[in-house]
Amino acid sequence: MHQLRQIPPIHEIQQSTKFKKFIQTHNLSTERGTDLIKKVIASFRNQVIEGEWRGPNPSTFAFIEKMFLDAEDLVNETHSFSLQSVINASGTILHTNLGRARLGKDIMEHVMKVAGGYSTLEYDLEKGTRGSRHSHAEKFICELTGAEAAMVVNNNAAAVYMILSAFARNKQVIVSRGELVEIGGSFRISSIMEESGARLVEVGTTNKTHLSDYSESMTEETSMVMKVHQSNFVIKGFTSEVPSKNLVTLVKKHPGVIYYEDLGSGALFNFSQAGIGNEPVIREVIEKGVDLVSFSGDKLLGGPQAGIIAGKKELIHTLKQHQLSRVLRVDKMTLAALEMTLLHYINGEASERNPTIKDIIRSKEEILDQARRFVNEFTHLDTKYHLDIIAGSSQIGGGTMPEVDLDTYLIRIKHPFLPCQELHQALRAGKPSVVGRVQKDQFLLDLRTVSEDEQVTVLERLVQLDKG
Numbered sequence: 001m002h003q004l005r006q007i008p009p010i011h012e013i014q015q016s017t018k019f020k021k022f023i024q025t026h027n028l029s030t031e032r033g034t035d036l037i038k039k040v041i042a043s044f045r046n047q048v049i050e051g052e053w054r055g056p057n058p059s060t061f062a063f064i065e066k067m068f069l070d071a072e073d074l075v076n077e078t079h080s081f082s083l084q085s086v087i088n089a090s091g092t093i094l095h096t097n098l099g100r101a102r103l104g105k106d107i108m109e110h111v112m113k114v115a116g117g118y119s120t121l122e123y124d125l126e127k128g129t130r131g132s133r134h135s136h137a138e139k140f141i142c143e144l145t146g147a148e149a150a151m152v153v154n155n156n157a158a159a160v161y162m163i164l165s166a167f168a169r170n171k172q173v174i175v176s177r178g179e180l181v182e183i184g185g186s187f188r189i190s191s192i193m194e195e196s197g198a199r200l201v202e203v204g205t206t207n208k209t210h211l212s213d214y215s216e217s218m219t220e221e222t223s224m225v226m227k228v229h230q231s232n233f234v235i236k237g238f239t240s241e242v243p244s245k246n247l248v249t250l251v252k253k254h255p256g257v258i259y260y261e262d263l264g265s266g267a268l269f270n271f272s273q274a275g276i277g278n279e280p281v282i283r284e285v286i287e288k289g290v291d292l293v294s295f296s297g298d299k300l301l302g303g304p305q306a307g308i309i310a311g312k313k314e315l316i317h318t319l320k321q322h323q324l325s326r327v328l329r330v331d332k333m334t335l336a337a338l339e340m341t342l343l344h345y346i347n348g349e350a351s352e353r354n355p356t357i358k359d360i361i362r363s364k365e366e367i368l369d370q371a372r373r374f375v376n377e378f379t380h381l382d383t384k385y386h387l388d389i390i391a392g393s394s395q396i397g398g399g400t401m402p403e404v405d406l407d408t409y410l411i412r413i414k415h416p417f418l419p420c421q422e423l424h425q426a427l428r429a430g431k432p433s434v435v436g437r438v439q440k441d442q443f444l445l446d447l448r449t450v451s452e453d454e455q456v457t458v459l460e461r462l463v464q465l466d467k468g
C-alpha cells in the first residue's frame, strides 16, 4: 500500500510542463485536465488496492508517462464522436446502416450557407411577414413530378402515417395483401397504418390481387385505396397486381375516396432508360391521375432523409394544416439539402452532381480503371499483401431494386497473417473506418462508392495494418 503514498500530489502534477502540454494539445481547461488526471489516479488506486497493479512504480518517471498516456486515451474515448464518417467499399450504394444516400459537395455547401446563418425558413421576404416552412422545395417538386402541390416531412414512414391519420382515421383503407411490406429494422407498413388509426382492409392474396378484389371491398366506410410499391422484394411466377390506372378509374367512380401510392424509393432519374431496373419515374405515376404519392428523400432520389408528399392541391392543403405537420416537420438543413438535390434534377445535372445517381450508373470499365490504379500503387509498396481484381456485382441497397445486380470489379486482398475477418475488423475499427465485404472467405473492396481521396486513405490504412 506504500505505493499509494508515492503518487505525486495533484497540485504538483498541475505545475508540471507535461500537464501544461497535455491540456494545450487537447484544448482542455485546467479544471477538465485535472479531472481527467484524477480519474486516471483513481483507477490506479483501485488497481493497487485490489492487488492488480502491474504498471511501473509511482515514484518513477515511467509512472508519470503512463499516467499521461492513460489520460490521453480517456480524452480520445470521451471526446470521440459516436456518429463517425465511414468509407463505404462494400459495394452497396444506399447502405441503410451506413446512412443511405451521401450528399454531393455543392449540396453540403448550400446546407452550410443556410444553416450557418439566418434564413427564410418561415419568413416571407417580400411581405416581411411570417412565411410557411412547407412552401420550400414545393415548386421544385411540382416542376419535376407534374404534381399540383407538395410538402416535405421527416421521412417516408412519417408521410404514410400522416396521410392515413389525416384522411383515413377510423375509416377503411383497402390495400393488397401482396403489398403489406416490412421495410427493415422490423418496421412494417401494416403496423404504421394501424398506428395511424386507419382500418386496414386487406384484399387479394400474396401473389395475386385483381381489380374485382378492390371493387367488391368498396363500402360507405372506405376512405382510401392505397398501393404500396414492393421495393425491397420481388414476387416472381404466378402473380398479378392491378395497374395504377385501373385503380384510378375505380376510385373515380367513388366520390370522396382517395387513391394514394406509397412509392417507397421514388425515382426522378429514369434508371430503366439507362438499362437499370424498372422503377417508375414519379412523373409517370402522377400523370396516371393518382391523388397522392409519397416517397423517400434519401433512397433513389439521393438527397437528405425526408418524406416527400405530392399530389392534388386540396389534399396537400389539408395536410399542411394538420397538427401532425408540426410534429413531423423537417429542419432547415434538410430543406436546404433537398432544394439543392432537386435543383440538380431540374438543371439536368443529377447524373454528374448527385453521388447516388453517379454511383448507380457508373460503368464497370471506369471501376476497373480505378481498381487497377489501386492495385498498381501497391506494387510500388513493400507490403505482405497479395491483391488481384475479380469481376463481381454491386447492390443498389436501401431496399430498392433488389433484383438489380450492377456489374463491377472487386479488389481481392489477401494477407499471410491477417485472416479476412480480422483484416475487415481492423479496417472497421481504425480511423477513418473502412467497410468492405467478406464473401466466401475472401476480403473484397468495391471502389464503386469510393472517391479518389478516400482511395488514398484506404491504401494508407492497409499499409499501416501491414506494419503494425
Ligand SMILES: *Cc1c(COP(=O)(O)O)cnc(C)c1O
Pocket (backbone or CB within 6 Å): 155, 156, 157, 158, 160, 181, 183, 189, 228, 229, 230, 231, 232, 262, 263, 264, 265, 295, 296, 297, 306, 307, 399
Ligand atoms: C423505404 C420505404 C418506406 C419508408 O421510407 P423511410 O424514408 O425510410 O421512412 C415506406 N414505404 C416503402 C414502400 C418503402 O420502400
